[in-house]
Amino acid sequence: MRLISFLVCVLLCGSFIACSDDDNANNNLELDVDYLNQSSWKGQYIIKEKDGRINERCNIGFSFTSRNRGLFTIFSNESEEFNITEYMIYSVDKKSLIMTNEAGNAATILGDGWLVTEKDKNNLVLVRDLETGLYTRYLFLRRTY
Numbered sequence: 001m002r003l004i005s006f007l008v009c010v011l012l013c014g015s016f017i018a019c020s021d022d023d024n025a026n027n028n029l030e031l032d033v034d035y036l037n038q039s040s041w042k043g044q045y046i047i048k049e050k051d052g053r054i055n056e057r058c059n060i061g062f063s064f065t066s067r068n069r070g071l072f073t074i075f076s077n078e079s080e081e082f083n084i085t086e087y088m089i090y091s092v093d094k095k096s097l098i099m100t101n102e103a104g105n106a107a108t109i110l111g112d113g114w115l116v117t118e119k120d121k122n123n124l125v126l127v128r129d130l131e132t133g134l135y136t137r138y139l140f141l142r143r144t145y
Helices: 002-017 021-028
Strands: 039-049 054-064 069-075 084-093 096-101 111-119 123-128 135-143
Touching: 054 135
Parallel strands: none
Antiparallel strands: 039 054, 039 135, 054 069, 069 084, 084 096, 096 111, 111 123, 123 135
């Protein structure tokens, strides 16, 4: 009986040890609505060409004001009066963030399928068009609220 109890303990301990860090890392990249809800983020929107050259760069901010709505601002380098702010609708699908403006259009900066590549409490890196086109789009964001 003691031998059976010992073997059961060994098997249980072994199953916990078998969990890999890769599984945990993949789970950490998953988004949920609570992570974004009522938060604000600022950072950079960067478009890189396939050869790595930066084609476009601008400062951007996101405010996720509810569980599916928010707004984004493209900050002008010239003056605040040239900043562009639009309302958006967003949804989360595991490691993907989908954003459209309120009219339902996926504006150039928004769009379907932003893939999470890095995520912690205060930083978020999203990538779009990684394998599909001439350009890859990046959002490097830092939580401000």
